[in-house]
Amino acid sequence: MNTLSKSRGFAILAGVLVVAGFLRISLGPMASEEGVRLGFSIASGEFLQLRTMSVLSAAVVGATLGLSGLALQTLLRNPLASPFVLGISSGAGFGVACVLVLGYLFGASGAASIFGGAWLTEAVGAVVGAALALAIVARFGRSSDGHDPTTLVLAGVILGSIFSAGTVLLEQLVPHGLRGDLLSWMAGRLPEIPETRNLATLGGAMALGWFTLAASARALDVSMLSEDEARSSGVVLATLRSRLFWVGGILAGLAVAYAGPIGFVGLVGPHVARRLLGPHHAALVPGSALAGAALLVAADAVRQLVDLGSGRLPVGVLTALAGGPAFLWLLRRGAFR
Amino acid sequence: MSAPPLLRAIALARRYGPAGASVGASVGASVGASVDALVETSLAIEVGEIVAIVGANGSGKSTLLRALADVVHGPGASGAVELDGRRLSRAEAARVRAFVPQRPDVAAEFTAREVVELGRFARGADDDAVARSLAAVGLAARADRPMHVLSGGERQRVAVARALAQIDGASRPVLLLDEPFGGIDPAEVARIVMTLRSFASRGAVVLSLHDPGLARQVATRAIVLAGGCVVADGPTRETLTTTVLSAAYGHPMIESAGWLAPDLEAGGTLRS
Numbered sequence: 001m002n003t004l005s006k007s008r009g010f011a012i013l014a015g016v017l018v019v020a021g022f023l024r025i026s027l028g029p030m031a032s033e034e035g036v037r038l039g040f041s042i043a044s045g046e047f048l049q050l051r052t053m054s055v056l057s058a059a060v061v062g063a064t065l066g067l068s069g070l071a072l073q074t075l076l077r078n079p080l081a082s083p084f085v086l087g088i089s090s091g092a093g094f095g096v097a098c099v100l101v102l103g104y105l106f107g108a109s110g111a112a113s114i115f116g117g118a119w120l121t122e123a124v125g126a127v128v129g130a131a132l133a134l135a136i137v138a139r140f141g142r143s144s145d146g147h148d149p150t151t152l153v154l155a156g157v158i159l160g161s162i163f164s165a166g167t168v169l170l171e172q173l174v175p176h177g178l179r180g181d182l183l184s185w186m187a188g189r190l191p192e193i194p195e196t197r198n199l200a201t202l203g204g205a206m207a208l209g210w211f212t213l214a215a216s217a218r219a220l221d222v223s224m225l226s227e228d229e230a231r232s233s234g235v236v237l238a239t240l241r242s243r244l245f246w247v248g249g250i251l252a253g254l255a256v257a258y259a260g261p262i263g264f265v266g267l268v269g270p271h272v273a274r275r276l277l278g279p280h281h282a283a284l285v286p287g288s289a290l291a292g293a294a295l296l297v298a299a300d301a302v303r304q305l306v307d308l309g310s311g312r313l314p315v316g317v318l319t320a321l322a323g324g325p326a327f328l329w330l331l332r333r334g335a336f337r
Numbered sequence: 338m339s340a341p342p343l344l345r346a347i348a349l350a351r352r353y354g355p356a357g358a359s360v361g362a363s364v365g366a367s368v369g370a371s372v373d374a375l376v377e378t379s380l381a382i383e384v385g386e387i388v389a390i391v392g393a394n395g396s397g398k399s400t401l402l403r404a405l406a407d408v409v410h411g412p413g414a415s416g417a418v419e420l421d422g423r424r425l426s427r428a429e430a431a432r433v434r435a436f437v438p439q440r441p442d443v444a445a446e447f448t449a450r451e452v453v454e455l456g457r458f459a460r461g462a463d464d465d466a467v468a469r470s471l472a473a474v475g476l477a478a479r480a481d482r483p484m485h486v487l488s489g490g491e492r493q494r495v496a497v498a499r500a501l502a503q504i505d506g507a508s509r510p511v512l513l514l515d516e517p518f519g520g521i522d523p524a525e526v527a528r529i530v531m532t533l534r535s536f537a538s539r540g541a542v543v544l545s546l547h548d549p550g551l552a553r554q555v556a557t558r559a560i561v562l563a564g565g566c567v568v569a570d571g572p573t574r575e576t577l578t579t580t581v582l583s584a585a586y587g588h589p590m591i592e593s594a595g596w597l598a599p600d601l602e603a604g605g606t607l608r609s
Contacts, residue, residue: 077444222458226442229496231408232513233503234431234459279445 006283009276013290017059020298024058025051027304050193057194058300058315059293062265064206064255066273066292069266070284071213071248074220075241076138080153082267083252085327087160088133089261092253093186094163095129096122097170100182104174119198123257130253133159134245188262188316190300202258209247210289216240217281224279262316264323265295271330295319341422342381343541344434344511349404349416351375351397351565373565374400377416380560380570382541384509387533389552390545391577392562393586398545399439401562402515405543406436421509431459435503439515439545441496443484449495450480456503466505470498473532475525490520497529501536510540517544518551530555549601553577561585568608578605 025048065083072081072088083089099122140155167186171179191198213220219240223230231237252266272295273287299318306313351374375397382388390398403409407418407430417424420433435456443452453467460466471480474494484492497517504510512533518526533542533555546552552559552573559576561569563585569576579601 079444218458221445222455224443224445224447225452225455225499226438226440228403228406228408228436228438229441229499231427232406232431232434232436233456234428236427274446279447279451 006277009273009283009287010290012276013273013287013294017290017294017297020294020301021055021059024055024297024301024304027301053194053196053199054190054192054300055297057199058190058297060199060203060206061190061255061259061262062269062293062296063289064202064209064251064292065262065266065296066269066288066290067206067209067213067285068248068251068255069292070270070273070281070288071209071244071251072134072266073270074223074281075244075248076152077224078152079271080150080267080331081156082264082270083130083248083255084160084261084263085153085267086134086137086156087158087163088130088137088156088249088252089256089263090160090163090167091133092126092130092256093261094167094170095125095127095132095253096257097167097182098129099125100178101170101173104178119195119201119257123201123254126257127250127253129163130256131246131249133163134249134252138245184314185260187314188260188319189314190259190262190296198258202254205250205254206289209251210285212243212247213281213285216243217285220244220281221279260314260316262296263320264327265292265299265319268323268326269295295323341419343384343421343509344380344382344405344543345419345422346378346380346405347417347419348377348379349375349401349418350377350414351400351404351409352413371413374413375404375565378404378567380567382511382543384539384541385537386558387537387542387556388544389556389559389573389577390543390562391547391549391552391559391582391585394547396562396585397565398547398562399515400565401560402436402513402543402545403438406434406513408436408438420511428459431503433504433507433509434511434513435500436513437496437500437515437517439519441493441499446483446485448481448483449476449487449491449498452484452495453480453498453502456499456501459503460506463502463505466502470502470505473501473529474498475528488520490522490525493517493519493521494525494529501532504540508539510536512536512540512542512544514542514544516547518546526551549577549582553601563587569606570608571606574602575605577601579603581605581607 069082072083072086073079103121137152137156137159140152171182174182219235222233222235223237223240225233227237255262269292270284270288272291273284277283277287296315296319299315299322303312303315303318353372353374378401390401392398400409404414404416405418420430450467450471453470454462457463457466468477471477474497476491476494476498479487479491484495487495497514500512504512517529536542546555556573558571559573560567561576561581568585569581580603582601584607
């Protein structure tokens with residue numbers, strides 16, 4: 001992949017991100033003669049500020065998911081890997097639910113609604129849940145160990161349903177109001193009014209993960225060879241893998257704590273980046289972040305257009321409706337050999 | 338005091354056993370016996386040598402090569418490898434010693450050239466070294482094709498080129514190849530053998546081969562393995578004989594089936 005086509009790839013990704021961001025800012029409910037309806041306008045004042053924050057929030061979550069997906073795909077040498085597919089998002093969701101229920105039962109967070117100030121504890125719960133799920137699913141092997149890549153995915157899907165069932169079980173322990181909150185959050189929902197503090201924490205973690213991956217880009221390329229070749233080429237695989245494990249796990253966990261388990265952005269983001277930028281991690285790291293951000297901002301913009309009568313959809317529904325078929329298409333095309 | 342050998346293996350061993358079987362700890366564990374894939378082996382290999390490791394399937398050829406490459410890990414592995422008399426860190430060793438496993442693999446859509454470039458991880462990017470290595474395996478013209486459109490034999494040659502590029506520039510390089518000629522045309526085998534010979538003028542080559550006739554032509558020295566033990570080690574003329582190989586393969590057929598390897602003779606020396 002030459003420099004020219006790489007620049008073109010980055011330009012495409014940045015272009016989609018900017019256009020989607022502009023649409024997201026301009027689209028929204030407007031007052032009209034028949035009441036409130038959807039419209040397109042140049043937002044200003046408080047609207048502009050709020051919607052800009054929303055774009056920023058979607059972009060950061062998307063970039064976090066894209067980087068997490070890339071870390072997992074490289075760690076497991078498996079292009080089917082992603083936080084959602086491997087059940088890591090569900091593990092993180094379960095961690096958050098544990099924290100919420102414990103908080104409710106022992107009154108620590110005063111039965112607060114989600115993100116009622118306990119963001120840090122929830123984030124910790126999510127990261128622990130994500131790391132637990134990743135540790136379990138990674139036992140099912142990298143493709144280099146002679147495992148069929150689909151075994152890993154199958155294990156992830158099963159693990160995901162176990163954790164989801166656990167979350168539903170926990171929901172029974174909390175009162176109705178909180179349960180509804182939890183349910184809609186489990187569908188993957190960007191906060192309507194992003195909290196600066198939470199967003200800044202997520203953004204900081206995302207930047208740290210980005211830096212960690214970018215700093216070992218060359219070693220990551222070599223790790224795509226077989227284990228024996230990577231080791232004898234001078235890569236200390238154990239160190240590299242624990243780095244990937246923690247970047248993948250922490251970013252997936254934090255993204256879930258912030259926005260719920262949003263599917264397919266972490267899977268499709270790195271794939272889009274690979275198609276546009278080639279297989280080298282020096283380009284894939286920024287590319288996956290950019291692609292993830294562009295995908296999620298675009299989905300968030302489209303979401304503004306859909307109103308089935310009960311308010312806007314959780315963004316996770318849209319990413320699943322668009323990303324699921326994309327995943328199947330990739331699977332059928334044999335993109336995962 | 339003489340200079341240390343280029344490559345020295347000190348008591349390399351590899352045991353697969355019940356629950357990893359650290360020696361002595363498994364006295365009480367009688368469920369299943371542990372298997373020695375490689376019984377304690379010490380070797381010294383000098384500059385100028387092309388050493389063939391020969392033996393039946395499962396005799397420990399790959400295990401010995403992987404141990405020499407320092408990629409064997411786990412509770413059953415022991416021993417050490419010195420290069421020029423020193424134990425090196427992984428990064429230092431990668432500058433002078435390269436390894437091609439039996440089944441090289443790459444899980445990304447790299448081109449042949451990009452894979453060979455990965456070989457420069459330890460020594461730093463060098464387009465000339467990459468071009469030389471690709472030419473040495475006859476792939477200069479197909480270097481910009483993606484790996485997944487290359488044939489099995491071509492992918493094998495790419496892996497050899499990657500290893501050559503890795504140690505291009507080392508003054509005393511060591512090249513370890515596990516069954517490097519699988520699926521490769523005879524003409525290309527001949528080309529790679531020429532490369533290995535000129536390589537051995539500066540360094541050493543250790544390669545496992547299942548064909549003793551080919552080993553006889555390529556190597557200067559052979560190590561014959563049976564059941565994880567070295568049963569013969571010496572110049573190919575003395576080790577790759579029908580007598581030694583019949584004993585090593587545990588099969589008298591080799592003696593009568595001379596047509597499989599016409600230039601093998603009888604005689605030679607077996608270790609007791």
